[in-house]
Amino acid sequence: MTDVRIAGVGLTKFGASPERTGRDLFAEAGLDALDDAGVDQDAVEALFYGNFMGELAEHQGHQGPLMAEAVGVDAPATRYEAACASSGVAVAEAVKNIRNGERDVVLVGGAERMTNLGTAGATEALAIAADDLWEVKAGMTFPGAYALMANAYFSEYGGDQEDLAAIAVKNHENAVPNEKAQYQREISIADVVEAPMVAEPLGLYDSCPISDGASALVLTSEAFAEEHDLDAPVSITGTGQGGDLMALHDRDYLARSPAADEAAAAAYADAGVSAADVDVAEVHDCFTIAEVLAMESLGLFEVGEGISAASEGKTTREGELPVNLSGGLKAKGHPVGATGASQLAEMTSLLRGDHPNSEYVEGATTGVTHNAGGTVASAVVHVLEVEQ
Amino acid sequence: MSDDETYDAGYDDWLDAVEEGEAYYLEGPEGDGWLPPRRVDPATGSRQLTEKRLPETGEVETFTVVHVPTPAFEQDAPFATAIARFGPARITGIVEADPSDVEVGMAVTVGVMETETTGDRAVVFRPQ
Numbered sequence: 001m002t003d004v005r006i007a008g009v010g011l012t013k014f015g016a017s018p019e020r021t022g023r024d025l026f027a028e029a030g031l032d033a034l035d036d037a038g039v040d041q042d043a044v045e046a047l048f049y050g051n052f053m054g055e056l057a058e059h060q061g062h063q064g065p066l067m068a069e070a071v072g073v074d075a076p077a078t079r080y081e082a083a084c085a086s087s088g089v090a091v092a093e094a095v096k097n098i099r100n101g102e103r104d105v106v107l108v109g110g111a112e113r114m115t116n117l118g119t120a121g122a123t124e125a126l127a128i129a130a131d132d133l134w135e136v137k138a139g140m141t142f143p144g145a146y147a148l149m150a151n152a153y154f155s156e157y158g159g160d161q162e163d164l165a166a167i168a169v170k171n172h173e174n175a176v177p178n179e180k181a182q183y184q185r186e187i188s189i190a191d192v193v194e195a196p197m198v199a200e201p202l203g204l205y206d207s208c209p210i211s212d213g214a215s216a217l218v219l220t221s222e223a224f225a226e227e228h229d230l231d232a233p234v235s236i237t238g239t240g241q242g243g244d245l246m247a248l249h250d251r252d253y254l255a256r257s258p259a260a261d262e263a264a265a266a267a268y269a270d271a272g273v274s275a276a277d278v279d280v281a282e283v284h285d286c287f288t289i290a291e292v293l294a295m296e297s298l299g300l301f302e303v304g305e306g307i308s309a310a311s312e313g314k315t316t317r318e319g320e321l322p323v324n325l326s327g328g329l330k331a332k333g334h335p336v337g338a339t340g341a342s343q344l345a346e347m348t349s350l351l352r353g354d355h356p357n358s359e360y361v362e363g364a365t366t367g368v369t370h371n372a373g374g375t376v377a378s379a380v381v382h383v384l385e386v387e388q
Numbered sequence: 389m390s391d392d393e394t395y396d397a398g399y400d401d402w403l404d405a406v407e408e409g410e411a412y413y414l415e416g417p418e419g420d421g422w423l424p425p426r427r428v429d430p431a432t433g434s435r436q437l438t439e440k441r442l443p444e445t446g447e448v449e450t451f452t453v454v455h456v457p458t459p460a461f462e463q464d465a466p467f468a469t470a471i472a473r474f475g476p477a478r479i480t481g482i483v484e485a486d487p488s489d490v491e492v493g494m495a496v497t498v499g500v501m502e503t504e505t506t507g508d509r510a511v512v513f514r515p516q
Contacts, residue, residue, distance in 0.1 A: 139461050
């Protein structure tokens with residue numbers, strides 16, 4: 001299968017900018033990606049764009065053409081929605097589009113404006129990723145759903161709040177040098193376990209923040225990159241998407257994420273790699289427990305063993321397999337529609353050697369990104385490899 | 389804001405049935421249990437779904453205490469939300485108990501409550 005080159009990446013700073021419109025956020029990320037790629041906007045043949053709650057946050061549907069216009073791209077533009085996996089899905093579709101030969105240059109990314117809704121409004125908006133009839137009407141919130149998974153995990157495999165706290169501490173530590181991150185500050189285990197509860201056992205510091213932000217990637221065919229002598233050493237070599245039943249209570253497992261198992265298996269097979277080849281991972285840690293489920297689905301840890309990976313130092317920046325060197329959703333922030341593509345942007349920088357945390361993955365060749373929607377009813381995994 | 393004006397066929401029919409003491413689930417050909425409205429059994433893809441009486445008693449499999457609710461539950465928080473198994477069907481509901489008394493394995497019955505915030509109907513679990 002033809003590999004797809006990541007020619008350029010762009011990210012806004014993630015954080016609270018409630019006054020900034022989605023179109024302005026995406027324009028910044030998109031233009032930065034084009035500049036990074038050295039590709040003119042006139043060369044872009046399509047926009048694949050992820051966004052989740054635009055109707056609720058900005059009263060704005062039909063965002064594809066709006067975002068293309070914002071970056072000066074005159075080409076077909078489509079919005080993809082898969083809750084928090086929206087731009088991960090957009091990337092997967094863009095990769096297929098280049099591979100099938102339809103296009104040579106596409107812009108892909110996502111944006112989300114959330115903080116203008118306030119905490120209550122954003123909580124309500126995020127909840128629409130769950131089953132409205134059978135979950136939301138029974139009082140379920142998004143943190144609540146992951147809390148149900150966390151307690152199920154504790155019951156089945158063990159672990160406790162301090163194990164989860166070690167994940168938050170690790171990801172905050174990783175975010176300190178990342179200027180794109182929402183929280184560039186360290187926290188302690190005590191800060192996490194003593195924080196106000198959101199949905200037990202998940203407290204404020206187990207939860208990703210509410211964020212505004214955008215991400216973008218310029219993807220090209222290998223032929224285009226070579227013809228135009230682009231400096232694009234990182235390729236997407238594998239892509240996979242998985243799905244599951246919508247409501248958590250209808251799933252086979254309450255403490256596992258089979259959709260991500262499927263996505264990982266497909267992405268690894270596509271790339272011709274295995275979990276053992278992975279040097280570094282960016283995973284969807286919307287809540288601390290989510291990082292555990294993600295790593296187990298990716299096969300980086302056995303089921304039931306991911307819970308102690310951070311507390312044992314295995315996934316810290318000095319560990320054998322650094323996870324979320326960007327700071328993750330937890331500390332980098334989670335503007336949901338931007339998150340999936342932002343993971344590939346961060347991974348590209350890590351593998352190219354121009355990320356503030358690249359020093360911790362010197363010599364790394366293979367990275368994996370994991371993006372989840374809802375309580376992992378949608379999951380997208382990508383394998384990225386860098387030319388040595 | 390109440391959404392009582394919207395009647396969701398299947399869902400509201402089921403709440404009516406629960407209020408009348410006739411709770412049911414939809415059973416697929418291999419014995420899996422689901423909540424309505426459904427035309428297809430997710431486990432097998434079969435369109436043969438049969439209404440069966442829901443067991444009187446269920447068991448809490450996991451729960452959380454929600455401290456930061458959606459606006460529709462603002463005055464109800466904190467409350468415990470649980471997933472309970474009733475035979476082959478699992479259901480999500482609010483536990484009508486002091487949140488600190490809720491535990492995995494707790495036996496519950498299913499009912500319908502009106503939320504404090506909006507007065508909307510919601511699935512409730514009552515400890516046995």
